[in-house]
Amino acid sequence: MLELNGIKKSFGPVEVLHGVDLTVRGGEVHALLGENGAGKSTLMKIVSGILQPTEGTIRVDGQERQFADYDEAIEAGIGIVFQEFSLIPYLNAVENMFLAREMKTRLGLLDTRAMRNRAQEILRRLDVSLPLDVPIGRLSVAEQQFVEIAKALSLEARILVLDEPTATLTPSEVEHLFKVMRELRKQGVAIVFISHHLEEIFEICDRITVLRDGNYVATCDVADTDTDRLVEMMVGRRIENSFPPKPAIAKSAPVVLDCEEVQLRKDGPLSSFQLRQGEILGFAGLVGSGRTETALAMLGAYPATRCKLRVNGTETRFRDPAEGLMQGIGLLPESRKEQGLITSFSILQNISINNYGKYRKGHWFIDLKAERAATQDAMKQVRVKAQGPDARLDTLSGGNQQKVVIARWLNHQTRVLIFDEPTRGIDVGAKAEIYALMREYTAQGHSIIMISSELPEVIGMSDRVCVFRSGGIVATVEGDHINSEEIMTHATTGRTRNVA
């Protein structure tokens, strides 16, 4: 159905795709795999006409096509859901789906009824129900994703590209998405699926194409391969066990951060937790269970009704994250694009943005040389793939942008880090390295609160886990109790039990 041959793409003097082939058949889910910066998103932008290839051909149904822009690709039946969404938060689902393609009545007015009916029809086809009258910004990430898919389908897409759709979803939402994808596959739609979660590939995909550094490596059937072989194809080497061993943390280790009580909403549950020196405290729970809000509330970035905090024993109240930073507490927010990065800045400026105390000259001025040296080290540490420290953030691949935010904090002299979905969009190889760096950080006597929707990550990394449910902590588990059954039970049924 879709056939790419020898696709090359250069940005200025730099070639990022060196002749890639890809064939996708109708009624299959085709995985596109590769490390961060391998060129997956770039290739998909070429397929959907957003970028033009420097060389190579695109065939749709055997016919050679050239797309000058996204609209022409849509005409040819191609739809894409971007790695970074493109919905308008103030508009509702129907308005978003028909944006710029509004249906009109004979008088030229908006035909809201027809659009609504069509939207409902498509959502029914996906077996999804969501509120149609609410601004999309208030829907969950998963719901927004379904709106994106519905939008592509409303344009009669027969080839659907999903660029890391599962990165922001919880396991049950992923299940739902897979159900939708199976339904579409049955209807003959060709789907290209990008993900860094290999287990998902095995669950949903039929065939796999692997890219490495902009080169085509291989295409194979899912049935003929396994995780180790895939990783080797992607990375070029084997990756050992990704989680570093957990150190023994004394029960008597001093409490560095004591959240005595926090209440997110009026009449909501009260919760409390303690963070000990040298530990990684996991925050698990479903999306919307209050993990992120609790973290933000501690730093004064979310208006909680109550929040009583002790830092190293002294009662403290932060009015904004800058005050938290002065006490050595840093936050890596969950959404890199909206909350983490300044995309018009270079890598260098993004890493040092909150850290000018580190490189000063004559008290007032920035020591540009020291700043550059430190940035280069930090980039190497997390292996940011880019042209150099001066590359602008918007020329980096999604995973590499995430690495920059991580590098910012590992380069900082904090004592407590709050990591909200730290490995979102990061490839398998780099993940292992980031886990090792997190342990290195705690080994220096610092502590981490890690909020994560990836259960294996929570289980593999946390010394203790606070499980959240509807706005509060329902259980804190440690030791052997850190396993998926127990965490999921608490997260979904919320039996209050404290294993301390």
Next chain:
Amino acid sequence: MSHEATAGRGFDLRRMIHSPLALPLIGLIVVSVLMGFASDNFFSVSNIFNVLRQVSIIAILAVGMTFVILTGGIDLSVGAVMALAGTIAAGLMVNMGMPGWVGLLAGIGVGVVLGIFNGFLVAWGRMPAIIVTLATMGMARGLGLIYSGGYPISGIPSWISWFGVGRIGIVPVPVIAMVIIYALAWVLLQRTAFGRHVYAIGGNELAAKLSGVKTQRVKLAVYAISGLTAALAAIILTGRLMSGQPNAGVGFELDAIAAVVLGGTAIAGGRGLILGTLIGAILLGILNNGLNLMGINPYMQDVIKGLIILLAIYIGREWR
């Protein structure tokens, strides 16, 4: 043109062309050459200093404006604040018999206080900058007229004229002041953490805040700087007019904004260079001067200037 071919040379042509300063500079050169053809007098040393002296006030107002616009804000009050600062300075000297330097310091104080007022309402009051500074503009203008009864206040010590028309060697004092203020602004924006934070807020305020930048303080500071530069411009203006003029500087805020935007700064914030603003201000000044030298009627001049600004921004839009 391959990368290696250019990187080896002493200067990197590709980088120069892609610098945000390239376009304003080209504009400046083109307009200067055109004016040179239109009037023999244009390239004389005395005319050049004359142009620079004339642009100095707008150029200094535009420094504060650049800081504010880089954070994604706007300051419509600078013209009125300048007039109020000059009027109060002159009033203190003439009506209260205070020494000249006290009056000037008080003028600077007026500018900074009004800037802090703006900044406080924008940063802590979370009010839109355009509304806050529009209100301040009206209030400052009104206060100046009330204080002076609507008439210029003259009779200030004669040495104050040095700020407006004095020279050091052959260089006019306002030009020297302008250069020093731009140099300081450059250091502040390019070499200090504060400067980076200004850009960061314009680039993504939420991300800056969550990463621990004191966004509210930085915003307060940029409006205070804008008030300060308005007051410094007021000193030069007072020296030039030898009086406090409550009606001075009407519409200067728009010229200052035009200078910033002509200089390549994004009106939405986050991107831009202070040197661009200087070029933009000089470009505007040359247009004024040249159109004057050509003897074009002042109403027509406004129309031509407006068209040229639109043209410049149109050409520049892809570049940014």
